[in-house]
Amino acid sequence: MESISIIGMVSIITAGLTIAIGSIAPALGEGRALAQALLAIAQQPDESPTITRTLFVGLAMIESTAIYCFVVALIIMFANPFWDFVAGG
Amino acid sequence: MEIDIDQIIYWEWGFLKLNATLLFSWLVMLFMIGISIMITRKLTSKTGMSRGQALLESLVVLIEEQIEEATGEKAEKYIPFISTLFLFIVVSNTINVIPGFHAPTASLSTTAALALCVFVAVPVFGISSAGLKNYFRYYIEPTPLMLPFNIIGELSRTLALAIRLFGNIMSGSLIVAILLSLTPLFFPVVMQAFGLLIGIIQAYVFAILALVYVASAGRIRENKEQSEYENNSYNHQTS
Numbered sequence: 001m002e003s004i005s006i007i008g009m010v011s012i013i014t015a016g017l018t019i020a021i022g023s024i025a026p027a028l029g030e031g032r033a034l035a036q037a038l039l040a041i042a043q044q045p046d047e048s049p050t051i052t053r054t055l056f057v058g059l060a061m062i063e064s065t066a067i068y069c070f071v072v073a074l075i076i077m078f079a080n081p082f083w084d085f086v087a088g089g
Numbered sequence: 090m091e092i093d094i095d096q097i098i099y100w101e102w103g104f105l106k107l108n109a110t111l112l113f114s115w116l117v118m119l120f121m122i123g124i125s126i127m128i129t130r131k132l133t134s135k136t137g138m139s140r141g142q143a144l145l146e147s148l149v150v151l152i153e154e155q156i157e158e159a160t161g162e163k164a165e166k167y168i169p170f171i172s173t174l175f176l177f178i179v180v181s182n183t184i185n186v187i188p189g190f191h192a193p194t195a196s197l198s199t200t201a202a203l204a205l206c207v208f209v210a211v212p213v214f215g216i217s218s219a220g221l222k223n224y225f226r227y228y229i230e231p232t233p234l235m236l237p238f239n240i241i242g243e244l245s246r247t248l249a250l251a252i253r254l255f256g257n258i259m260s261g262s263l264i265v266a267i268l269l270s271l272t273p274l275f276f277p278v279v280m281q282a283f284g285l286l287i288g289i290i291q292a293y294v295f296a297i298l299a300l301v302y303v304a305s306a307g308r309i310r311e312n313k314e315q316s317e318y319e320n321n322s323y324n325h326q327t328s
Contacts (some may be wrong), residue, residue: 014129029119056290056293057290057293057294060253060257060287060290060291060293060294061253061294063257064252064253064256064257067251067253067256067257067260068256069250070256070260071255071256071259071260074260074263079093
């Protein structure tokens with residue numbers, strides 16, 4: 001097997017695994033955060049603007065962990081630095 | 090399939106290259122400066138207020154309220170820096186839905202520059218409000234052993250600011266590009282709307298985090314008695 005096909009295979013498998021595993025934990029975290037926020041809104045409906053705003057900020061920050069994994073997967077797929085070693089040489 | 094809009098070059102002359110990031114960030118800047126100059130030419134305090142002045146005033150009041158809610162201080166000190174960041178990022182992210190336009194925040198260069206601004210602003214604001222000695226004493230609290238970790242924390246949160254904004258905006262535009270090649274009509278529109286929401290939320294998050302970093306640098310951690318008093322009064326209220 002040539003090295004270019006090995007690099008391609010490993011890159012594709014790793015990108016899939018990265019985005020798959022990397023989105024499990026943020027999903028669990030966001031689910032918990034959302035459940036707690038709904039509970040808080042149900043208990044204190046007057047505070048719902050503050051809770052909603054804080055929830056959005058928190059969700060965006062949790063979401064960014066999944067985004068990091070997505071960025072890494074994209075770099076592996078489309079801007080892989082190891083292609084150049086093989087394709088150029 | 091462009092992952093990096095720095096690679097899109099519109100015009101080249103010798104060593105000067107005009108790429109998409111530069112062009113669109115300058116467009117956003119010119120747009121904002123032009124609108125502001127046009128509106129502030131004819132300000133009134135009478136009843137016949139123009140629509141633009143009402144818009145700008147409501148924006149300023151909104152940002153002021155948010156800053157005062159988040160920090161509990163007067164907003165005058167922070168409002169130029171924070172609102173500039175917020176408005177620039179909002180306009181940059183919403184320019185993404187216009188066909189043919191690229192968001193300048195979809196490149197790592199722009200977001201890294203903005204994060205560097207925050208990184209430089211933290212010690213400036215901290216020293217100006219807490220004093221030199223108090224600000225640098227925070228790095229060696231509770232023990233001098235924590236000094237490297239504090240420095241690493243400063244660097245990593247700046248990096249996280251840059252990567253978070255870049256990743257969100259870039260992935261939004263990339264998802265739309267991928268979907269356009271698969272299902273041309275309906276689904277990309279939904280994702281565009283979703284990207285609009287994500288863009289505004291990310292601008293808010295960036296501004297709020299910059300504000301929190303800047304404001305917490307200026308906090309002098311000496312008012313223990315005051316906080317204890319507040320706790321006692323709070324407990325007294327609730328019991």
